[in-house]
Amino acid sequence: MTAQPPLRLGVFTRLVDDAPPAELYAQALELFAAAEERGFASGWVAQHHAGQDGGLPSPLVFLAAAAARTRRLRLGTGIITLPMEDPLRLAEDAAVLDTLSGGRLELGLGTGGGALVSALFGRSPADRRAAYADGLRVVRDALAGAELAPGGPALFPPAPGLADRLWEATFGVPGAVRAAEHGSGLMLARTSVSPVPGSSSVPPGTPLGEAQLPLVEAYLAHWKRPDSTPRIGLSRSVYVAPTRAEALADAEAGFARYAAQAGPEAARGARNDSCVGTPDEVLAALRADRLLPLATDLIIQVHPVDPGPDRTLRSLHLFASEVAPGLR
Template sequence: MATNANAATRERPGLERTGLERPGLERLGLLVHVAGQGDPRTVLDQHLRLAVVAEELGYDSFWIAQHHLGAESGVVPSPFVFLAAVAARTHRIRLGTAVVTLPLEDPVRVAEDAAQADLLSGGRIELGIGSGAHRPSFEAFGRDFEQRRADQERAARVLEDTLRGGPLPGGAPLHPPAPGLADRIWQAAVSGTERARLAAAAGHGLLLSRTTTDPSSPVGEAQVPTAEAYFKKFDTSRGTRPRLGVSRTVYPVADRATAVRDLAPGARSWLAQAATEWAGRDLAATESDDDALLRRHDIHAGPVEAVTAGLAADPALALATDLIVQFQPGLPSFGSAVGALEAIATRVAPALGLRPRP
């Protein structure tokens, strides 16, 4: 996406009060969880097709979530395998992981897999990493769930050093090498400032989730301190620019009733699993009304004008370089998803200062 500087900076709320330099909104991405209740091969094929559609519509990036053991109905435990298949079907769109659960992985193997995918894609990989929150996955892999953040920090240092060509035990470097990939690492955060400062000090990008651990305030408000801490701490001496990706559930359709019909069943299924398996999410109180359920989870769904107004008023998005849209926790049909992607690219994104890339 190309940027209309006026719309992307001066007219968006939240910039003036901090006094910090921001790059402004630059790119539009799509995040998919490669999730569904049907045949896994069909789910995989449909999301491969969505990647092609996103590129044709001018999206800048295509991100996938890693899910072990069917978490959130996802069917991709090995994201680089999936991205290699996407790379074979696309030419320009950047390909990201959002995210690899690093405490469950050997960081040297992550470096090898990411480097291989980067070569196959012509240097298009964006490497998002996170500590994870799905307790059953840690139990299945025999990893200490309570130590996951400390484990991620150690693994992240090994990962970056390996990608930069540092010698491994025994003296051998990464092969084949991955020039530039270490400068395309992103770290994920839900909210809070510690992770933001760590990512900034390392010169990494920061990915903010569509949800927070604080249900008492809108997600955009809760994430502003995280975003501000990131920009204040960012280390430009490493040669990279700050990159703040903000993920939001966005589903523009003809009317609110259609949005509720398409998204509420998936949202309720997600809640049923997340309430028992995911850490740090207060999901005990759920609404019996489907429309209220979507509002509670900050889902921007309905007519284009309402969706655009909601995003324009999001103070965390006002600080972002990347808007990364998704449909999760909803599970719309393939055709409905394509229609929503087109509406985002042709109507919502331009209203926010972005226009499709040629």
């Protein structure tokens, strides 16, 4: 039997602490620096406009600052909402960041789905899938070095290899199939509850790995690239504390805040899909995940517990020292 490759560990932040933006960004940079020191392979941020669900509308700008603070950590977007972007400008910005960081960018893209943000950018939520498909074609071709117009120049600066470091996020099997056909990495969410109302058909209480297994199976079945291997990124909510009582107390407060913000259904899904507890309890929960043996990347976040910066760093340290050694 072929040995499984080492599992790459990543950390993700939504920048949601109750603090001024400058403080939020400084905390996130400290988290990335701490992750690199503790052996994590990657640090990830998401794009959220107008302060909805997170505090970072410009992830590539933030990751440029993170590139200056780190030397080895890979820098990921999980995700940029492509239908809100000019795809050629996005490709240019990504190429500059990849150049500055020494080829460390992992470019994750998705459709988004928020009606308010779509309206702010003059887009229609109903058109987001078509806009995503068109934008992704532009981004992929530009990063691959194609002419930007017939007889015209190629992308500058060039970004050799970045086209092979694209990731696509999805909540459904069709999206997983498209990611495989594009040769992109498959990015799976921390919950099976889709942010688009009415689009999720997973029975309540289904373990997250079970709910997402059909996506992974479809992705692997449709992978066609002989020159590269599939990449499967699991995003998981993980909060580690020294005692079970402390972990549960912090989590209860976090889930209550999240319920007030996102509603009871999302909060129930988040509670069901989160790994909260002592190092031994978190390790057992992660090892029970059906998808862990198939994953290439495990990307952890403390959202929606959001215990504050000091306890977030403590959770990261406990995970690195006491949980990670028990994983693949």
